[in-house]
Amino acid sequence: MxxxxxxxxxxxxxxxxxxxxxxxxxxxxxxxxxxxxxxxxxxxxxxxxxxxxxxxxxxxxxxxxxxxxSITLIEAAGGMVVNSKGEYLFIYRNDKWDLPKGKIEKGEGKREGAIREVEEECGITVSGIGKRICKTYHTYTYKGEVVLKRTYWYQMDYKGAEKLKPQKEEGITDVKWFRKGHIDAIVKNTFPSIMDVLAKMDLFKDKPAPLSE
Known part of the structure; x- marks a missing residue:
């Protein structure tokens, strides 16, 4: 291909x-x-x-x-977390469903950063991290400058029973587990880059338009 x-x-x-x-x-x-x-x-x-x-x-x-x-590059990492029930973890931020992620700190590895961001944004302790799902690229303005964010996405496991706690100081208002067959709300109200991650994880039947070529 x-x-x-x-x-x-x-x-x-x-x-x-x-x-x-x-x-x-x-x-x-x-x-x-x-x-x-x-x-x-x-x-x-x-x-x-x-x-x-x-x-x-x-x-x-x-x-x-x-x-x-040609542009300022910001490196970020995040995760698709699956619990022992086979449910997937999503956050709600800026009026859209999203996956936990954030900037990689200086001296921090990609996997280390991905775990830290998931734990900080969702209030859980990740049990394990698996293979990388994909990379996504998103352009936006940061401090008045047009930048490009490259995000590394990883599969993660969670086997605990902690109460989910959204990191409100990061604008996250909700954190929820969703079963594979019940993510319609996510698909209808998320970012195109997140749809790429969902497609790689085979979480819905019909791929979004950008993936259909």
Missing amino acids: AQKYRIYINEKVILITGSVPKNVERYQKIDSQNFDLKAFYNKFNGQPGNRFFYLLCTDPKEYLKKVIK
């Missing part, structure tokens, strides 16, 4: 690909020779209209590296 990478700007997605998307009529093509992520963000963020864009290039991995070098 050809390499593809996605950079999200809220509800918009930029697909970096080595082949034309199958549903190309849904996408707007971007000139890969002159692409500037900061300029794109300033022009299209919050604007109505097309949600899907694509950059066609010969080497998507190298092109992504080039984009990353």
Whole structure:
């Protein structure tokens, strides 16, 4: 399968690909020779209209590296936690369902940071961490600067019985366990990057549009 990478700007997605998307009529093509992520963000963020864009290039991995070098990169990590009942842990923040995650601290490993963030944001003690699920990329403004956040997502286990405690100082108002067949509320009200994680975990039948190409 050809390499593809996605950079999200809220509800918009930029697909970096080595082949034309199958549903190309849904996408707007971007000139890969002159692409500037900061300029794109300033022009299209919050604007109505097309949600899907694509950059066609010969080497998507190298092109992504080039984009990353052109912007301030923030490294983050988080987790998809499963308890002994087979339920999945989600947080509610900024009026959307999300997964616990946060910035990796200086001198901290990715897995270490992912566990710390989950424990801080949800009030639990993680029992174990498994393989990496995927990486997601999200562009936003931080302290007036357009930045790119790369988040590393990991599978985690929880075998305890602690009471969930949302980290309110981080804007989290709720933390809940959801069974695999009962995550409709999540799918209807979450971020596109989180949908990528859910798709990798095979948590719903119909993949979101950006994943259908």
